[in-house]
Amino acid sequence: MEFLGDVAAWFSDPANWQGEDGMPNRLQEHVAMCVAALLTAMVLALPVGLFLGHTGRAGALAINVSNLGRAVPSFAIIVLAAQWFEEIGAKPAFIALVALAIPPMVTNTLTAVAGVDPEVRESAVGMGLTGVQVLTRVEVPMGMPLIMAGVRTSGVQIVATATLAALVGWGGLGRYIIDGLATRDFVEVFAGALAVAILSVTAEVSLGALQRALVPKGLAADPSRAARAGLADTAARNPGGGAVA
Amino acid sequence: MLRGLAVAAQADPWIRWDWVADHTDDIRERLFQHVELTVVALVIGLVLAVPIGVAAWRWRALYPPVLAVMGVIYSIPSLALLVFLIPWTGLTTTTSEIMLVGYTLLILIRNTVAGLDSVPADVREAATGMGYSANRQLLRIELPLALPAIIAGIRITAVTTIGLVTITALIGQGGLGALIYDGLLRDFRTPLVVGTLLTVALAVVVDLGLAGAQRLLMPWNRRRA
Numbered sequence: 001m002e003f004l005g006d007v008a009a010w011f012s013d014p015a016n017w018q019g020e021d022g023m024p025n026r027l028q029e030h031v032a033m034c035v036a037a038l039l040t041a042m043v044l045a046l047p048v049g050l051f052l053g054h055t056g057r058a059g060a061l062a063i064n065v066s067n068l069g070r071a072v073p074s075f076a077i078i079v080l081a082a083q084w085f086e087e088i089g090a091k092p093a094f095i096a097l098v099a100l101a102i103p104p105m106v107t108n109t110l111t112a113v114a115g116v117d118p119e120v121r122e123s124a125v126g127m128g129l130t131g132v133q134v135l136t137r138v139e140v141p142m143g144m145p146l147i148m149a150g151v152r153t154s155g156v157q158i159v160a161t162a163t164l165a166a167l168v169g170w171g172g173l174g175r176y177i178i179d180g181l182a183t184r185d186f187v188e189v190f191a192g193a194l195a196v197a198i199l200s201v202t203a204e205v206s207l208g209a210l211q212r213a214l215v216p217k218g219l220a221a222d223p224s225r226a227a228r229a230g231l232a233d234t235a236a237r238n239p240g241g242g243a244v245a
Numbered sequence: 246m247l248r249g250l251a252v253a254a255q256a257d258p259w260i261r262w263d264w265v266a267d268h269t270d271d272i273r274e275r276l277f278q279h280v281e282l283t284v285v286a287l288v289i290g291l292v293l294a295v296p297i298g299v300a301a302w303r304w305r306a307l308y309p310p311v312l313a314v315m316g317v318i319y320s321i322p323s324l325a326l327l328v329f330l331i332p333w334t335g336l337t338t339t340t341s342e343i344m345l346v347g348y349t350l351l352i353l354i355r356n357t358v359a360g361l362d363s364v365p366a367d368v369r370e371a372a373t374g375m376g377y378s379a380n381r382q383l384l385r386i387e388l389p390l391a392l393p394a395i396i397a398g399i400r401i402t403a404v405t406t407i408g409l410v411t412i413t414a415l416i417g418q419g420g421l422g423a424l425i426y427d428g429l430l431r432d433f434r435t436p437l438v439v440g441t442l443l444t445v446a447l448a449v450v451v452d453l454g455l456a457g458a459q460r461l462l463m464p465w466n467r468r469r470a
Contacts, residue, residue: 196324
């Protein structure tokens, strides 16, 4: 318990609240990096997922490629990015975060759109909707729970992995953990981990709220569907499909 | 750390086979450690998750709070969870295993419940009608029918765990992650590339192996799988 007292003392030390290495700056760096990486990954991944899901093209291939991508440890992606660009700091960190956020969003979006009940899609076509209208008015709203689950999974993963970016010379909250481990200052390490954990739970909760806000009311009203919409990934819905996370 | 990059790029190719040849014992040892950390985590995870899943399925009121707690653990970054344990269990394998097991639970529990939920009501009624007791019905009918979902959960968890093991290099374990960390610290690409490729290869092999086991164990499911 003495240890937790030291952690509390760390948080009440004004020195840890100012300057480049202060909590406000590290938090702001962390949040800015994560928001930028998530938005960039969404811009890149969602259209691809929508296209593949709508056309029903290369779905299995995309899922397999994306699963292979999932097998690459995020730790390795960060370190490899620094080596690839022969540079340390924000650039390799940003690119690594975007790269690792893309696969879950592509697979979830494509599964969401491709999984829309064919009868619903046929009725939409029968009612005279064009391909684009079917996508924007039927497939996207109906797939929204799963699409947003992918965004949420990726977002939380970005917040977590940004911590590791301190290993390649970038800032953020991971600095406390990496520097503390290097100097065996476990109080600093623990304080940094606490900050990161609070931030990622916050990200999880707020992306969950966004997910609920964006899911059309008609879908949320059905309790079984709403329950499934709460799933962080599609695992339970695709028992035979392997790793679709 | 990455000084003299233009020069270094020429001097440091992505892989130096002579280093690999000189370090096969080391690499093999790391691979074994990686497999060991993964297997122990998965086995403990299953031993905990399946009973919890069954309980949450039987007594439905338990399920939302169980999911909420597991969801919170799951959204804590692995490095942070690892760090939280250091004051109690130190820089040890125990710390690494607790972290790894912690991340297996959400998916394993959820897939167990989803699998049990997917057992058709008429199958269950037929079993009850044949005089199966609740426990026998669980062991002989419901869990076998839930197996595809549970194995799907194991596949996801295995791939995730194999990746997470690499993080434990930061507290002195890591399996193949120790090679990645070594490459980072020494700014030397070969161990980094070897560690990464072997980790991915291990994940793919294990995933395919489990998919094969799934087919063997559940011949009735073969066409769908």
